[in-house]
Amino acid sequence: MAEFTILEHENLNSVVYGALCDALMQGRFQPGDRLKIRDLAEQFGTSVTPIRDAILRLANDEAITFRSPRDIRIPGMAESRYREIRAIRIRLEGLAAETAAQLATSADIHALEVILRENEQAIEAGDRLKGTQLNQAFHFMLPQIAGLPVLNNILRRLWLQMGPHISDAYIQGGRAMIDHHYPVIEALKRHDPAAASMAIVDDILLGGKPILERIVHGAERPARRA
Amino acid sequence: MAEFTILEHENLNSVVYGALCDALMQGRFQPGDRLKIRDLAEQFGTSVTPIRDAILRLANDEAITFRSPRDIRIPGMAESRYREIRAIRIRLEGLAAETAAQLATSADIHALEVILRENEQAIEAGDRLKGTQLNQAFHFMLPQIAGLPVLNNILRRLWLQMGPHISDAYIQGGRAMIDHHYPVIEALKRHDPAAASMAIVDDILLGGKPILERIVHGAERPARRA
DNA sequence: ATAAGGTACTTGATGCATCTTTTTTGACGT
DNA sequence: ACGTCAAAAAAGATGCATCAAGTACCTTAT
Numbered sequence: 462m463a464e465f466t467i468l469e470h471e472n473l474n475s476v477v478y479g480a481l482c483d484a485l486m487q488g489r490f491q492p493g494d495r496l497k498i499r500d501l502a503e504q505f506g507t508s509v510t511p512i513r514d515a516i517l518r519l520a521n522d523e524a525i526t527f528r529s530p531r532d533i534r535i536p537g538m539a540e541s542r543y544r545e546i547r548a549i550r551i552r553l554e555g556l557a558a559e560t561a562a563q564l565a566t567s568a569d570i571h572a573l574e575v576i577l578r579e580n581e582q583a584i585e586a587g588d589r590l591k592g593t594q595l596n597q598a599f600h601f602m603l604p605q606i607a608g609l610p611v612l613n614n615i616l617r618r619l620w621l622q623m624g625p626h627i628s629d630a631y632i633q634g635g636r637a638m639i640d641h642h643y644p645v646i647e648a649l650k651r652h653d654p655a656a657a658s659m660a661i662v663d664d665i666l667l668g669g670k671p672i673l674e675r676i677v678h679g680a681e682r683p684a685r686r687a
Numbered sequence: 688m689a690e691f692t693i694l695e696h697e698n699l700n701s702v703v704y705g706a707l708c709d710a711l712m713q714g715r716f717q718p719g720d721r722l723k724i725r726d727l728a729e730q731f732g733t734s735v736t737p738i739r740d741a742i743l744r745l746a747n748d749e750a751i752t753f754r755s756p757r758d759i760r761i762p763g764m765a766e767s768r769y770r771e772i773r774a775i776r777i778r779l780e781g782l783a784a785e786t787a788a789q790l791a792t793s794a795d796i797h798a799l800e801v802i803l804r805e806n807e808q809a810i811e812a813g814d815r816l817k818g819t820q821l822n823q824a825f826h827f828m829l830p831q832i833a834g835l836p837v838l839n840n841i842l843r844r845l846w847l848q849m850g851p852h853i854s855d856a857y858i859q860g861g862r863a864m865i866d867h868h869y870p871v872i873e874a875l876k877r878h879d880p881a882a883a884s885m886a887i888v889d890d891i892l893l894g895g896k897p898i899l900e901r902i903v904h905g906a907e908r909p910a911r912r913a
Numbered sequence: 914a915t916a917a918g919g920t921a922c923t924t925g926a927t928g929c930a931t932c933t934t935t936t937t938t939g940a941c942g943t
Numbered sequence: 944a945c946g947t948c949a950a951a952a953a954a955g956a957t958g959c960a961t962c963a964a965g966t967a968c969c970t971t972a973t
Contacts, residue, residue, distance in 0.1 A: 611771050
């Protein structure tokens with residue numbers, strides 16, 4: 462789904478990094494989960510070296526942390542941290558939406574509509590994973606339309622951090638997740654930057670409510686073994 | 688000067704990463720410079736492993752790039768990319784300044800004034816390196832005062848990318864680099880978020896002008912050998 | 914003198930052995 | 944049962960050997 466920086470030549474470490482990024486963003490890891498380099502090496506069928514490389518990059522992204530020198534885990538998320546990420550997203554996705562509203566072609570808008578329609582169907586079908594992916598795809602489309610690759614990368618890293626915390630929230634949220642995507646598309650059609658920005662901000666604040674709830678009231682499950 | 692995520696336990700790879708970050712932000716690398724893992728390993732007196740780890744992290748930060756599978760270099764900066772980074776900084780440092788204006792204690796303000804005074808002296812003395820460092824320190828203080836560590840990290844990565852492109856620009860800029868820091872401090876004293884934001888935006892746009900000039904008119908020097 | 918072809922070298926990627934420290938585990942005593 | 948402590952196992956860090964691919968250089972034939 463989400464293609465990463467194609468620029469990088471395909472190493473094993475990039476493959477592993479990409480796979481782990483996908484897993485993270487799809488909520489296939491839970492906060493507290495432990496990662497073991499040797500186990501992952503076995504899963505990926507490589508030596509430990511490419512795994513270490515990928516782990517180090519993920520740690521650099523703060524998507525995983527070293528709780529202690531030998532304990533690699535998916536970190537928890539303090540409420541303050543989530544609120545900070547949300548505030549950053551509002552500024553950055555607001556910028557992306559404004560710029561996209563000025564530059565969007567009809568092809569861009571069509572692509573957004575396709576994603577939104579598929580997302581709708583996924584939610585109807587109760588396909589949580591697909592719904593999550595398509596929601597993310599929608600958000601990543603805006604900086605892409607806006608021609609803002611740096612911004613896109615920053616958001617990708619933020620999503621890497623949010624991934625483990627949104628898995629269950631989407632079920633609770635249901636259609637609320639995409640309700641605000643319609644006005645975004647409308648604003649882009651009208652080339653109305655202010656409206657596009659406001660719509661995406663609404664989406665971040667209101668659509669993201671279940672995520673915050675979960676972080677605050679903690680759907681605490683015991684840390685799993687890797 | 689700039690302390691990084693203290694959370695990480697001190698590995699060799701973190702030491703190398705930190706050292707390279709410092710070098711990058713101090714403008715000790717030029718765009719086009721080539722990095723060789725074995726050479727760096729010799730310089731740092733380690734094996735190649737920790738160097739590779741650090742290089743991979745820096746590449747993940749897009750502070751260095753793999754021009755081809757065996758050619759690690761300091762990347763150039765397209766004008767569009769610089770403009771994008773500037774737009775992002777405006778949004779994020781604006782947020783930091785607003786929040787800092789609400790939260791700043793007198794101790795925070797004092798710390799800023801100390802940095803600014805030292806920066807002034809460094810510029811008087813023509814100490815380009817110190818001036819650069821203190822300017823960065825000033826900018827990093829705002830998200831710190833605002834209690835926004837995620838934002839701080841994003842900005843750090845952006846500075847990593849800008850580092851190689853600002854070295855000479857500062858000399859040309861001279862005092863213009865810090866002229867706009869005074870109104871920032873004034874706004875923080877008055878707890879005036881809007882004024883703080885505007886001041887920092889002025890700094891980014893006007894103070895950063897020489898950097899943009901250099902990128903556009905390229906102070907192109909031939910790529911050095913590492 | 915020049916260009917083609919091939920050889921040697923450079924260099925990052927990968928795998929693996931080993932080191933040190935942490936984590937786990939289980940025995941023991943309270 | 945519970946906590947403590949020590950031995951054993953685990954796990955990341957580091958170094959290094961080797962691989963493959965790209966680069967540079969040198970030979971050789973025209």
